[in-house]
Amino acid sequence: MTGGTADDGPVASARGDGTTRRRGRPPRTESAGTRDRILDAAREEFSARGYEKTSVRGIAKAAGVDSALVHHYFGTKEQVFQAAVEVAFAPAFAVRDTIVEGPVEEAGERMTRMIIGLWESPVTRAPLLAIVRSAVNNETAAGVFRRLIAGQLLRRIAGGLEVPDAELRAELAAAQLVGIAMIRYVIKVEPLASADPEQIIRRVAPVVQGHLTGR
């Protein structure tokens, strides 16, 4: 459901367990609800303000909890951001197996549909915009982006290709889709900004496929 459990677990333990019991620390039964509420608040704060202007204190205030509780569940601001990004990209991580496991000659279309679909959905577009803005402006946020997108999503796609330079190929394919996201959804240049999504997919999927498996 919420991402980041695997990565944040040890951090949360290191901070929360084995130390003296802090004021505001919840009984175990409340944990899941509180954690989700903090994560929702974090997504909204990062979306509205970007990485640099968001503070753990601000997230805590928006979630109606003490700052110590945010640190308890997630660790540093960077780790809260990573958890929020993982939630935003959850649909992408969920379908990455689809990209890799279907017929390789249709991987380009599956990858293109997935990325365009994420940007077309009003639910995922706002957090994606926030992530792009933060990653472009802040080196720490860019690092989170690199680890999650490159380290997990692209390397996984590359792993399914069985061609030389698979990682470079996956990145050149991703570059086509990142550029379309920038021009269509971020800068909003016409006619691309208003083009029919299916028309874009028809034109771009063969290019993405070419990067992945061409020549």
Next chain:
Amino acid sequence: MTGGTADDGPVASARGDGTTRRRGRPPRTESAGTRDRILDAAREEFSARGYEKTSVRGIAKAAGVDSALVHHYFGTKEQVFQAAVEVAFAPAFAVRDTIVEGPVEEAGERMTRMIIGLWESPVTRAPLLAIVRSAVNNETAAGVFRRLIAGQLLRRIAGGLEVPDAELRAELAAAQLVGIAMIRYVIKVEPLASADPEQIIRRVAPVVQGHLTGR
């Protein structure tokens, strides 16, 4: 040399001429040097702080002049930004004729070389980064980007294509290059971040060409 003369001229006249002589307005002979000094200061301020955090007052201070003089030469903050962007993109505007006027079957390689070349040069990379950061974060800056890049550069390239959907084609080609800039120079994802520029051009130029003239 410096861009924006054509666009800013009328604005400067409307503000500077026909009104009562303002304190700090320079004699005509100083104009060029002062204007360039303000423009240099503006580029550094926008590069360092981004669009939102830069103020006309800060630019004036960095240039060692009165704020009124910045308004006199350029108009609003948006207009100073536009002039600074035009200077940063001057090499691109200078070579756009080369893109359009050479053999159309090599336009993809010329366009790819031009954009990669701009990002590879340490002189143009910093202002390009500043432009991208500003355009991603601020709607006014995005508008300047749209007008200059889409309105001038892309539409000019599209005009030389003589194919249906020329503007959409030019934007899909640009999207491939914008995405590479994002992944290689802004977010710095490996292996693309360290790949040899010639290798990138070899792989990407045919894709750009395909967008421009394919099928």
